[in-house]
Amino acid sequence: MKKNKIAAFSPPFFSAQQGDNHHAFHQQLGLLLFSRLRLVCLIAVCSYPFYLTLDVYFLRVGDNQFNWAILSFMHFISFFVSLLFLVFRSSLMNRSKTNSQHLLKYVYFFFGFYILIGASGSLNSQFLTDNIYSYLILLMATAIIFPIPPEQSAVIIGAIHCFFLAGLFMIEGFSLPAIVDMINSSAAAGISLFLSSTFYFYRKKESENHLQLFENEKTFRRLFDMNPHPLILARLSDHQVVLLNQRASDYYEGTGLSEKGIDLFFKDSHELRTIVDVLKEKNSIKGYLTPHFDPLKPNIWIMLNFEIVDHFQEPCLLIGTTDVTTFKAEEEKLSAHAFVDELTGTMSRRKGLNILSSLMNSRHSQSFTICYIDIDHLKKVNDQHGHNKGDQLIKTISGIIQKKINDDDILFRMGGDEFVIIFPGQTPCKANQVWSAIQKEFKRMNQTSQEPFTLSASHGTCYYQSGMNVSVEELLEMADQQMYNEKRESRQ
Structure with missing residues (x-):
């Protein structure tokens, strides 16, 4: 009966934990993509005046002035919407601090907006240059820059691509160039969806790894601080102390261990190199007996246990200390009795x-x-x-x-x-x-x-x-x- 109760209460606990991780990831993703959106809008605002200048020129000297006017209007709309975002970005950020979904909704809007501008521009280009490059470029670029959740990118890309195919059919019909453009654009839409999903899952996996690393670090610190023996964590690269638990701080107080590093434990650099070489081969050394390095404690003996551990993805040396002065004295007595x-x-x-x-x-x-x-x-x-x-x-x-x-x-x-x-x-x-x-x-x-x-x-x-x-x-x-x-x- 007790076992069933435990089983019944376990799933909500794990789902809640997974929900927290999911929320934390989307919070990070929203902040990241929102900052990228600022850069994209800044680039758009800086570059669109150049396009608008070209549009004005072609309106004066080119044919199909109606289509050039439509293109100019789309450039102006993109410029204006991007500028609006830059103006109100801070207020949007403050309003959405506690809700990552709001930030992502703004990203979803601009994700679809820029792809729609590209699709509309390419449809309009059928009357001018007869190419679909702007749609393909914006489709790929937006998918790479904004790795939003796959279900969202599938809906947005799918809807806009259907609009593009319908528009292309209405303009070109089933002509051979139109069919080629439909095939190429559909392939580009599929690749864009794949890229967006791939980058999204990569980012999600990376976030999960960071969260797991953070949880492992919390567990390590808790066990590190709770250990009843003095523990020292030092970098393997330069032998500098990274962490001391309270027992180690008390035991080695006044020795300068925190500033001078673990070189103090060894008679010379050769002994230290020997220890490190053995550790690189075996990962741990148990029961290394040595006199205390503090000159004020000449008759104190300590036993050191060494182990190589990863601390924030950096190889470190975990050193456990046991004061064996009493045992050493007893050993000498036994040795004297034996000899x-x-x-x-x-x-x-x-x-x-x-x-x-x-x-x-x-x-x-x-x-x-x-x-x-x-x-x-x-x-x-x-x-x-x-x-x-x-x-x-x-x-x-x-x-x-x-x-x-x-x-x-x-x-x-x-x-x-x-x-x-x-x-x-x-x-x-x-x-x-x-x-x-x-x-x-x-x-x-x-x-x-x-x-x-x-x-x-x-x-x-x-x-x-x-x-x-x-x-x-x-x-x-x-x-x-x-x-x-x-x-x-x-x-x-």
Whole structure:
């Protein structure tokens, strides 16, 4: 039942909308043709004195003076009617401001008037020059200059052409020249009607497109202003800002974005050209992360979404802004958790293995030594004194190692009680020297420590030379085996 009600009320809505568009088009058409009519009347008033002068001359010296008098009368009538229009044009315009049909009625009158003058002149010319040129010329010119609705042009042209054919028949009968003139004039009338209708429908389609463009622009502006995120619309040609919604005006207040354009978003012109090239290929870019360009906001991060849109038939760049400072901070925290061992503060296993793989697989790989370390008796400490003491043992040994290695050396925790040190560009001899220093620190601290555990660890080294055909796992396995050999020997 509800669906039927909606269906019943839909047609009046659409017909009303179409009626508004139709009225708007005829309002525009009336104004356009009325302004053209002014120019035509101005040309007529300026040119008819010349024709009247010729008429007076031929009245004095030519034959068929009666027909020359008729021609002069028609020229005078055209001159007088055109002059009247120019005199009263302003008052006619003011009277018809609210009603486009009144303007079009004046145009219809002059449309028919000039064609009728041409038809009458050509009929009169059968007694003088025996041609129909004035009718054909005015028929074509009027149809092109005044593209009135087809139903109106069909009635006017049809009625006047019937009058012309009847007059031609009465003057010439069915003579061969008359039949030729009838055929040619009928073809001209048909072509004129076609031209007038074609220009009318072209103008109507153009008006509908403009109205649709206007409606689309209104919808776009409404959605643009309602968007909860800062939105910027800039011309693609010169990067100047065309529109800012209220959120964007507030967010970028004081940055000079409106005056300087969207170049502010980019580090240099090369970055901007790259963005534009990608946009021309893909039409949009999502999730472009960049720091805020305002120097007063150094720690602010924004995410930009770019899309190419047409704004009044001009390619523009629509830029959406999202402040992602909070998300960026959370991401950095997560990244830190992913790459830093939570217990010891050293590098995590994932990060360490990535670095080790990069050192081995880079094009310009260098030699290095790895030292695989395993804490002794950690399980015993956990079992006898608890995991808190076990964690303290791990952190203490990790702290000692970090103090003894150089800044270029890399320490990461493999997991549990195992650590790995990477000594870039160093031989096993250098690694063993560092390990000796670590062992001495263990002994020194054991002598003064009040903790219920002893600091002790085993190590194994492996030397990697550029070009060796081994994997990361195999390299670690070799160092691990060395470490277990040392651990086994220490227990014997």
